[in-house]
Amino acid sequence: MQILEGEGVTKYFGGLAAVSKVDFHVDQGEIAGLIGPNGAGKTTLFNLISAALVPKPGTIRFKGEKITGLKPHKICRLGLARTFQEVKIFSNMTVLENVLLGSLFGCSTGMSSADASREAEELLEFVGLSAVRTTPAKDLTLVNQKRIEVARALATKPELLMLDELMAGLNPAEVAQAMELVTRIRDKGITIFMIEHVMKAIMSVCDRIMVLHHGEKIAEGTPQEIAISKKVVEVYLGE
Amino acid sequence: MDITALTSRRFLVPGLITLTVLATLPLYGSLYTVILITTILMYIILAVSWVIFSGPTGYMSLASAAFFGVGIYTAAVLMPNTGQLLPLPVVVAIAGLISGLLAVLVGALTLRLRGIYFAIFTFGLVEIIKQVLLYWEFEVTHTRGRFVVLVDNDTVFYIMLGIFVALMLTVYFIRRSKFGLALQSIGENEEAAAHTGINVTMVKVITFGISAIFMGAAGAIMATRWTYIDPYIAFNPLFSFMPVLMAIFGGMGQLYGPVIGAAIFAYLQETLQTTFPYYYMLIFGIVLVVAILYLPNGIVGLIQKLIQRWRKGGSAEQNANT
Amino acid sequence: MDLVTILDIAIGGLLMGGIYALLAMGLSLQYGVARVLNIAHGEFIMLGAFATYTLYTAFGINPLLTLAIVGPIIFIIGFLLHRTLFTRLRISSPSPGAFESRSLLATFGILFIIQNLALIGWGANLRAYSYLNFGVNLGGAIFTANRLVSLGFAIGIGLAFYIFLVRTRMGKAIRAAAQDPATASLMGVNINRVLAICFGLGAVMAGFAGTLLSMRVPINPAMGMNYTIIAIIVIVLGGLGSIPGSFIGGFILGIIGTVVTYIEPSLSLAAYYFIFMLLLLVRPKGILGK
Numbered sequence: 001m002q003i004l005e006g007e008g009v010t011k012y013f014g015g016l017a018a019v020s021k022v023d024f025h026v027d028q029g030e031i032a033g034l035i036g037p038n039g040a041g042k043t044t045l046f047n048l049i050s051a052a053l054v055p056k057p058g059t060i061r062f063k064g065e066k067i068t069g070l071k072p073h074k075i076c077r078l079g080l081a082r083t084f085q086e087v088k089i090f091s092n093m094t095v096l097e098n099v100l101l102g103s104l105f106g107c108s109t110g111m112s113s114a115d116a117s118r119e120a121e122e123l124l125e126f127v128g129l130s131a132v133r134t135t136p137a138k139d140l141t142l143v144n145q146k147r148i149e150v151a152r153a154l155a156t157k158p159e160l161l162m163l164d165e166l167m168a169g170l171n172p173a174e175v176a177q178a179m180e181l182v183t184r185i186r187d188k189g190i191t192i193f194m195i196e197h198v199m200k201a202i203m204s205v206c207d208r209i210m211v212l213h214h215g216e217k218i219a220e221g222t223p224q225e226i227a228i229s230k231k232v233v234e235v236y237l238g239e
Numbered sequence: 240m241d242i243t244a245l246t247s248r249r250f251l252v253p254g255l256i257t258l259t260v261l262a263t264l265p266l267y268g269s270l271y272t273v274i275l276i277t278t279i280l281m282y283i284i285l286a287v288s289w290v291i292f293s294g295p296t297g298y299m300s301l302a303s304a305a306f307f308g309v310g311i312y313t314a315a316v317l318m319p320n321t322g323q324l325l326p327l328p329v330v331v332a333i334a335g336l337i338s339g340l341l342a343v344l345v346g347a348l349t350l351r352l353r354g355i356y357f358a359i360f361t362f363g364l365v366e367i368i369k370q371v372l373l374y375w376e377f378e379v380t381h382t383r384g385r386f387v388v389l390v391d392n393d394t395v396f397y398i399m400l401g402i403f404v405a406l407m408l409t410v411y412f413i414r415r416s417k418f419g420l421a422l423q424s425i426g427e428n429e430e431a432a433a434h435t436g437i438n439v440t441m442v443k444v445i446t447f448g449i450s451a452i453f454m455g456a457a458g459a460i461m462a463t464r465w466t467y468i469d470p471y472i473a474f475n476p477l478f479s480f481m482p483v484l485m486a487i488f489g490g491m492g493q494l495y496g497p498v499i500g501a502a503i504f505a506y507l508q509e510t511l512q513t514t515f516p517y518y519y520m521l522i523f524g525i526v527l528v529v530a531i532l533y534l535p536n537g538i539v540g541l542i543q544k545l546i547q548r549w550r551k552g553g554s555a556e557q558n559a560n561t
Numbered sequence: 562m563d564l565v566t567i568l569d570i571a572i573g574g575l576l577m578g579g580i581y582a583l584l585a586m587g588l589s590l591q592y593g594v595a596r597v598l599n600i601a602h603g604e605f606i607m608l609g610a611f612a613t614y615t616l617y618t619a620f621g622i623n624p625l626l627t628l629a630i631v632g633p634i635i636f637i638i639g640f641l642l643h644r645t646l647f648t649r650l651r652i653s654s655p656s657p658g659a660f661e662s663r664s665l666l667a668t669f670g671i672l673f674i675i676q677n678l679a680l681i682g683w684g685a686n687l688r689a690y691s692y693l694n695f696g697v698n699l700g701g702a703i704f705t706a707n708r709l710v711s712l713g714f715a716i717g718i719g720l721a722f723y724i725f726l727v728r729t730r731m732g733k734a735i736r737a738a739a740q741d742p743a744t745a746s747l748m749g750v751n752i753n754r755v756l757a758i759c760f761g762l763g764a765v766m767a768g769f770a771g772t773l774l775s776m777r778v779p780i781n782p783a784m785g786m787n788y789t790i791i792a793i794i795v796i797v798l799g800g801l802g803s804i805p806g807s808f809i810g811g812f813i814l815g816i817i818g819t820v821v822t823y824i825e826p827s828l829s830l831a832a833y834y835f836i837f838m839l840l841l842l843v844r845p846k847g848i849l850g851k
């Protein structure tokens with residue numbers, strides 16, 4: 001079943017088509033990957049899905065319902081959470097508060113404060129940040145700030161989690177941990193849609209990959225198919 | 240803005256002592272002191288209300304004079320000297336509500352304007368209300384200003400104190416609530432807040448409304464002090480700039496910054512204004528420029544820096560001695 | 562409505578609009594390039610007006626000739642103000658947005674300083690003098706000569722300034738700085754100097770507008786605020802920062818104002834605000850903005 005689908009999704013910045021007539025879908029329960037050279041329009045597509053931007057024209061459906069035109073917080077409450085390429089945390093709040101905000105505001109079913117706290121604590125445990133729960137978020141390292149973002153997104157009880165370059169800027173050991181984290185999230189039953197430049201990572205965790213180039217979708221398939229696709233190789237080598 | 244400090248126990252005892260001293264003021268203070276403290280409280284209310292909204296959200300609202308003025312006018316209409324229509328506390332409450340509603344309306348319309356546009360718009364709001372009222376008074380009701388019933392100074396003082404306490408309690412409870420957490424997160428990163436399920440527009444509009452309630456209430460009670468009200472008096476743009484200046488001068492890093500800034504300024508104003516009106520405004524201008532140039536974190540920031548330096552200097556000395 | 566009335570309104574609007582255009586061009590230069598939304602703009606108008614008044618009544622210098630004295634003095638004041646105050650603010654502000662709010666508040670302080678110095682020096686009374694105060698018949702509608710002359714000067718100053726921007730080296734540097742200060746300074750433009758010149762020139766335009774205004778309306782030290790507000794409305798109307806936009810916007814507002822004044826005199830300021838706020842909500846980029 002398709003949890004997320006887009007039809008003719010387009011976005012212009014002035015004269016530049018950052019995303020151009022892209023049809024895409026994500027299946028329930030899979031880890032879908034989105035790759036492409038710098039400036040291909042990947043982040044823009046995520047922004048369109050999460051309603052940070054509005055497609056013009058184009059429609060996006062989540063769990064079969066049209067979500068274009070909804071406000072970002074509505075989309076989050078429907079069960080679609082995201083992280084950001086450049087980390088966007090609440091710097092002066094503690095790690096726990098960052099995550100707590102997700103469980104307090106992100107769920108469609110209201111949660112009591114006690115439940116929300118418990119939930120947040122559990123998620124900190126899950127991403128391995130329990131030890132620093134009372135530290136201001138700004139004092140953490142990049143990799144830990146990215147973990148805050150993941151935990152905060154998970155706190156909103158998403159059915160689909162979109163990760164924008166979770167592994168960028170991490171060292172090899174951290175990348176391995178992040179990959180393991182991604183599979184653990186999927187094992188919780190959460191569908192994942194992720195942008196990644198780290199090829200090794202994306203090829204080994206994804207079930208299916210889409211390739212964007214100059215705002216257009218140029219290929220789609222299993223990691224094996226993508227690895228040997230002539231078009232994709234050209235795009236990457238042509239850089 | 241970090242307003243945690245206020246919620247800590249540390250402030251409970253000094254707070255209660257201050258409150259007791261203030262609440263018994265009319266028993267031992269001179270008439271002049273009571274009037275002076277009333278004015279200081281009014282400015283503190285304006286400055287703190289302004290900070291509640293503009294501090295965390297980063298919008299520079301210049302609408303304070305509009306909300307304050309609506310409060311003044313509400314009192315002028317409901318309590319003319321020809322016969323008071325409603326009891327004073329009710330009038331104050333109604334004035335607060337009307338201002339709050341106006342703010343919610345204006346906020347819903349304009350919060351998508353960012354930066355300088357929002358500042359200009361809110362500034363224009365004060366002027367347009369003034370102009371429309373002037374027209375209304377001149378052409379429709381054929382009045383040129385209104386007289387408000389006289390209320391004795393102690394009552395005015397106690398109501399102002401009541402508004403002040405209510406404001407402080409509101410700040411305290413907002414800070415400890417889910418809503419306060421959401422507001423703080425918007426200040427930290429609005430985009431992330433929206434994608435975490437927070438209805439940022441709603442939180443901002445409600446906060447704008449809450450801040451306006453207190454401004455309106457303060458306006459209503461001040462009307463009884465001034466007794467003569469016309470649109471120029473009620474909608475004086477100075478009441479938009481004063482709270483901003485006081486908050487910046489005091490320092491917006493801590494809630495007591497605006498309180499201190501407002502207290503100092505209001506005191507200076509009250510003591511200098513009558514004796515040297517032009518020099519007072521001149522000094523006001525100079526202080527404003529100097530504060531913006533040299534005190535980016537306000538007086539509180541300056542004091543914190545001095546304390547830090549003193550501590551460091553002290554410990555360095557100790558090290559040298561050992 | 563007969564033809565003479567229409568003519569009356571149209572020319573009256575142009576006469577008002579010329580001054581507005583000049584005012585707004587000055588503010589537009591200060592905000593569009595130097596990023597200072599100068600709330601004290603009107604005080605420079607007031608200074609220009611009082612300088613002319615004093616030079617004419619005390620020394621008998623022709624009001625139009627005072628432009629040559631008012632210009633340099635106000636330029637130096639504006640230039641120095643920017644070099645000392647705003648340059649420092651610009652460097653110490655963490656972000657451009659923070660600079661905009663802080664400088665706006667600083668100009669509010671300047672407003673108080675100038676206005677109260679003027680009150681101390683000249684007193685609060687309204688003052689006026691009479692110069693070129695005879696009627697000129699234009700197709701049946703009668704206008705005083707000083708208003709027509711001031712329109713001519715306003716247009717002349719506006720055009721001269723436009724040519725300066727387009728033709729001269731400094732003009733090009735100003736335009737480059739308006740587009741992108743970072744790149745402009747990389748290209749060897751002394752950015753602080755250019756911004757200070759812009760601020761100074763903006764103040765001069767206000768001063769000139771003040772000189773021209775003093776020939777036709779009574780002046781007092783508190784006159785500035787209304788003109789600041791009008792200038793802000795015009796630059797929003799013309800698109801914040803667009804200099805041709807403010808020139809044209811000035812005339813548009815002048816005509817609107819005259820029409821409203823014709824219909825209901827006491828509503829003209831309210832009408833300005835109404836248009837202005839509507840515009841901010843519907844088209845914040847201004848009517849001429851892209």
Ligand SMILES: Nc1ncnc2c1ncn2[C@@H]1O[C@H](COP(=O)(O)OP(=O)(O)OP(=O)(O)O)[C@@H](O)[C@H]1O
Nearest residue numbers: 013016018036037038039040041042043044045085
């Ligand atoms: N808000 C914006 N305004 C104007 N142009 C934009 C905006 N956001 C993105 N763009 C442009 O759209 C194009 C696509 O950008 P996008 O950030 O989606 O690329 P990306 O695939 O995520 O690249 P990267 O791998 O570097 O993150 C780029 O040319 C970018 O400059």
Ligand SMILES: [Mg+2]
Nearest residue numbers: 042043044085
């Ligand atoms: Mg990207």
